[in-house]
Every structure is written in structure tokens, then in C-alpha cells.
Amino acid sequence: MTDVRIKRLNAAQEDFDQALAQLLAWDDSVDHQVNDAVRQILHAVRTRGDAAVLELTETFDRVTATTVADLEMSQERLRQALESIPRQQREALEQAAARIRDYHERQRQASWRYQDEDGTVLGQKVTPLDRAGLYVPGGKAAYPSSVLMNAIPAKVAGVGEVIMVVPTPDGLVNDMVLAAAAIAGVDRVFTIGGAQAVGALAYGTETIPAVDKIVGPGNIYVATAKREVFGTVGIDMIAGPSEILVICDGHTDPDWIAMDLFSQAEHDEQAQSILISPDAVFLDAVEASIRALLPTMERADIIRASLNDRAALIQVADLKQAAAVANRIAPEHLELSVEDPEALLADIRHAGAIFMGRYTAEALGDYCAGPNHVLPTSGTARFSSPLGVYDFQKRSSIIGFSADGASRMGRVASVLARGEGLTAHARSAEYRINDGSTSQA
């Protein structure tokens, strides 16, 4: 029946570091065939614009159109979708959007400046991007929540135009996705997808405007295309498989924890679910819950494959050690299913999102808690952050020297520039030194 076999590790075992490294290892090696295909598509879109987009959309999505303008969806169509979905879904999307907006508004950064003693003005000017592109997968993995999570931070940042692309393979349209676009305030929607959509957003075509940054999830072709156009435009992270790490003191209902692990495992076979507890009996209880609940799950096959391949139940000496292992993993999602999550939080240094206490199911964060569900995976939480408003704003340094300041600091710059052998730098600074001899503007 339920042939689920989950790895057991113990932080006390001699080869634990090695076993953990093996558990976390993820083959992200490049697929050269995919690379070549993507490069050809990008080249076609870059050089032939609309014509290439039309051909590729016909080939890959079996959607025929005479012009790319025909592939644009009107705001009217988005509103129709919003009105056509069940009222309960619409309300849920609107509630989620309001919470996401509220949270993200607190991330908005403002320009600042100050004057130093000699009258020199220094600061930072913060401006939104002119245009952002949002990739939304079509077909079966169509996630309206992802539209909210990607578009709302851009709108909160003040991005001038948010342009969404979403493929409609065989003409299949997902109304909940379009409704989410309407709620999030997406400005334009083109029903194109794949590497060709990424190329169109990066380079622009006769009809589709070039954007400054492309965000949003996609399959291997989309991810590869994003990596290729990086530099021409900004991109968000290239996501690895989704992961959850649950630290539990052994006093949460084992069924709850089993379901939390399932909620990650059901994404795909590569998703990773890990439970850490100082209580070996509790690990057994969760494993029993897993066995009992698995046959009742709609996506049991995916969950089973994911758990067998990538999950682990890890025993530790205490919660202190649990935190150390968590920092080593730097998980995308971290549940602190313990009595005193605040105390444990102090020891956590690396995680994309931290879910505090037994009631905070990770799934709440995926949809409607407020914070973003686009999070660093594969240990990259060691150096990167959730998608946020800050990803759609950028900074320019402001430097304004008074005549006195330029004269005083020109001497410093001159010494350093000459020390580096850059004499044009030195002389440019020296012109502004007021020693009574140099020419003045």
C-alpha cells in the first residue's frame, strides 16, 4: 500500500554533516539541449520581433493569431473574469491582495539626503522601475496567488507599467489568474509564454514594450531564458525546488505536521520536506500520521515520490541544535512549531520565511498572510531575500559638493588617485581645489 520510506538522520551520528550535505544536494547542472533551443528562440524574437512571437506561439501553444495585438487581453476581459469566478474565490483573492498590499507597503523605501559640515549634500534617490514584466505559467500549474505575489510589490513600488505574459495552450484560459491580474492592477496582459515571452519582454517587439525586469516562475525553458537575458534586464531569482523545514518540540498534533510536510511535497517530486525534533517518539508519531494520511491525499503519488526521494526526519539533542541545523540548511520555509517560537527565533539566522508557533501553517503564508511567497530556495537564504518592493525600486547616489567641500576633498582624492596612477582623476579633482591659482568656473 503506502510504500513510503523516509530517511532518518540523527545529528549525533558521526557522518551527520556528510549525510545532511547529501540530503540537500541538488543537481542544477545545465541542460545543453534546452540552452540551445532557448538561445535560438531568443535570437528569433530579438531579430524578427512580432513575426517570431506569432510563429512560436502557434508552434508551442497551438494558438493562431494574425497580429500580436490580437494576443493582448483587454482590461475589460480581465474584469469579466473577475465577475465570472465564484464569489467565494473572488472574496478570498481580494482579502489576500489587501493583506499582501498592506504588508508590502511597509517595505517601500524612500529617498534620503543629509548635509555634512562643509555644506556637501549626500544622499540616495530611490525610484521605481519604469516597467516590469511578470511571467505567469499557463495550463495546469496556473497559480493566481503567484500573480498577486509578483504584481502587488511592483505596483506598491510605483512601477509605471506592469506587463503580464501568460500562455494559453490550446486557447485554455484560467479565469482565476485573470481575476487576480485585475485585482493586482496589472496594466497589460499578453497571452504568450515560454522563452519567446521572456525574449519579447527583454528586447521588446513592435507591439510588446521592453521591460526593465522580469519576475515570476516558469518551467526550465522560461528559467533558462531568464538567465540568458539577465544583464539586458533584471530578473528575480532562479528558483530551485520548494522546501519546508519544520522544527517541532514534539507537542504539536502529528497530523498537523504530517500535512504541513505534505503541503510542500505535493508541489512536485523534487520538493523537499524535513522535520527536526529532539523527540524520537514524536518523529515516529509523525511517520505514522504520514502513512495514515497519505492514501487520503489527491496528489498522493507526487507526495510519496517527494518524501521517498528527498524528505528526512532528523533527531537532534535539543532545540539549540535544531536551530544550528536549520541555519546550515537555510530553508525556504521554516516552521517553528514549538511552545516558545520567539526564543527559538533568536537563534535563526538564515531562512526565507519563518512561521512562528503551532497555528502558523506554512500554507497560510503561501496565500494570504501578507508576506511574499516568492522566497530564496536551495540554501540561497544565506545571502538573498524574499521578493519584495525593494526588487522594484533602485537607488541612485546623490553627491553635491560645495566649492569649499570640493576644494577640501579634492586634496584627498588627488592623493589617492595619484597613488593609483590615475592622473586624469587627480587633475579633475585638483581643478576644483581653491588655492588661489586654479581657474574657476
Added chain:
Amino acid sequence: MTDVRIKRLNAAQEDFDQALAQLLAWDDSVDHQVNDAVRQILHAVRTRGDAAVLELTETFDRVTATTVADLEMSQERLRQALESIPRQQREALEQAAARIRDYHERQRQASWRYQDEDGTVLGQKVTPLDRAGLYVPGGKAAYPSSVLMNAIPAKVAGVGEVIMVVPTPDGLVNDMVLAAAAIAGVDRVFTIGGAQAVGALAYGTETIPAVDKIVGPGNIYVATAKREVFGTVGIDMIAGPSEILVICDGHTDPDWIAMDLFSQAEHDEQAQSILISPDAVFLDAVEASIRALLPTMERADIIRASLNDRAALIQVADLKQAAAVANRIAPEHLELSVEDPEALLADIRHAGAIFMGRYTAEALGDYCAGPNHVLPTSGTARFSSPLGVYDFQKRSSIIGFSADGASRMGRVASVLARGEGLTAHARSAEYRINDGSTSQA
């Protein structure tokens, strides 16, 4: 004599957009031979650690050592360097460091949280990286200012350990670079370089600890290696050639402007210097200054090649149009050499650093103004920012639901999860709905 011929453009000319695009075009195509060499080096370091680092350092830098520990420089050696350099240089470095620290301290971000009506806690926990690696080029292009600009933001962020690598080809050590490391508070220094140093920092070896992010400039091998290890560690930007754009109203001393253009051009032949003015006579005057001053420059050959290949003098109708062209270019450095820079600033949306007024030579920003000199190049200021403290901090979302909040939002999550066909997500949320029937922890 001075065979300098600078392109002239006029924003009124019919093919201006095309001419500007051509001027800005920059071939960043991948060199496959470099790629292959770098991959081999990274593989060697990843699999053979210290032994590979020793071999490659002997091969490329002609430096022989028995152990990698022998390649580490002591803090004592850094202090010696600081004491050995001319007093004027030491003071200039210390003054620059103090200003850089002062500016960057204002960029430090703090954690925040708030409680919403139902008792749910939401927030963002900001933490510094555990370890950062700083690449510093050796040999002739050794820039102490670069050590300050890269290391100080990391230290201000609170990074636990800043590890610097700097090659010493043929044993050549630059004391000003070591002095800068001492002043910036660099924790450890290894005298290694090239792709092998990047690999050592990314993967770690027996002696060199793995870091979480690698920053700092380097040649094509270093840049390629950084691109390759991205994902395993974070990296700063991959910089293109340096650029300056000067907007002048025609009332600054033409010699000053000529020297400001030189200060960019002297970096290398690919550097780009552009001047925009509504005053055609002034453009002629600057060109005359360029011809007169060029023969007096130490790096005249580099400057001449850079100006001939990549510079331009652009005439515009007025300053409004100058700002529009600047936004199109999104330059790394932008000088507003005009009477009222504040008025013009309002129209500027994209630039790495903005230098306000006639006294603010770009060279002051390179060394000692305070803001960072690591800036987005090649138009990437449209979507990216100067290097800053924020590059050494990362965020974790904090979500803590009360029992009531989890119950209320669980209903919303359930609707959305079921709408996406993710029933484990739905059931995980539903367990926390308090309808009097579900089990409670």
C-alpha cells in the same frame, strides 16, 4: 599629433535613436575558451581544494608555497603596511574610509514587525551575511579605494567575517592595498587570485572558509568565475566598462569638463565618456580643450583610444531633452554640471550616481565623497543600484498567527489552495480552523 576624433550627435537628427543605440552597444558575448578554462579551474578547486589552489597559484602567479596557510597574510603584516606607506596617503585613506563609513551607516536596515487586528504578528527580520569574500585585483591595476568601497559596507552591515583575496604575481605586494584592508577591518587576507580564488571562496577548501557572497572587480577570468559560482554564493554585479555622462549648460570651464571626460577614458580603451549640452559652441570649446590637454596626460594613449572609439558630444535642444537622453542611457556616472542641478535632478530617473553642480567632479565620488564607487554599468541602472550595506544584509519574513487569526485566514487559504488544486495546502490550513470539530494541539 593628437589624432582625436570624437563622434558628434544631435538629438534633432532623424536617426538619433539609432545612432545612440549604436554608440551604447557593447559586445558582452561570451568567450568560450575563457569559459572552458574557468570551468576546469573551478572543478579542480572544488574537488581538490588546497592542493589545486597551490598548483594554480604557482602556475599563474609564479608564487610557490607549501601550504595555503603560508599564503595567508597576518593582521600584523597589514598593520606593517599601514605604517609603511607615506603619511599623506595613510591620512587620505583614513579620511576616505571615515566618510564612506558615515554614508553607508545610513543604509543599514533594521528588522521590523507589527501586529494586525487579530493578534497576528507580521514582520521582517534583517540579518547580515555570515561571511563575505572580497576579490581585489593584484599587479598594476591594484586599487586601494576598491578595498574600502567593498569592505566597509560589509563591515557596516555586520558581516561576521570579511575574507579578502588578492593575487601577488611574482610576489609583488601593494602596500597601499594592504593598508586599506587594515583600515577597512578586513578579517583575513589570502594572497591568491584568478578563478581559483573565486572557486576557493565559493566552495571552501581545507584552509579557506566558504563565503556566502563574493564581491569586487576582476579580469575576464574572475568575472566569468563569479558568474559560474552564482547560486552557490551570491555575487555583486558583473561590471561592464566604466562610463560617464556629463550634462553641461555650457557655463563650466571647458578644461574642467574635458578632464572629467578624461578621468573616465583613462580607465581603459572600452570606457565611455559622453557630453551632452544644448550649446554647440561649448561642445566645440570642450573639444578644443580635449585637443590641448590630451598631450599632457600620462595615459594619453588609453584616453585617445577610448575617446575615438566610444566617446560622443551630443547636442540637444535644452536641458529637458538632455535629461531624456540621460534616462535613455541610464549612465553609471552622471554629472549635472549646470547652474541649477536640483531642478534637473527632478527629471533624472536612471543613473548609478549623480554628481550635482560644477564643483562635483566625478573623481571625488571615486575616492572620498562617501557613496560607493561600485555602480551599475551598461544601462543596468534602469534596474539596479550602487553596491551598499543592503547587499550584505538579507531579510527573512516573519509570520506568527494567533489561534484566531489562523482560524480566520485558514478559510481564505483553503479557498485559494483548492482553487489551485493544492489540497494538502488546503487541509494543512483547515486543521487550524476552529469550527469546534477539528483536533487541537
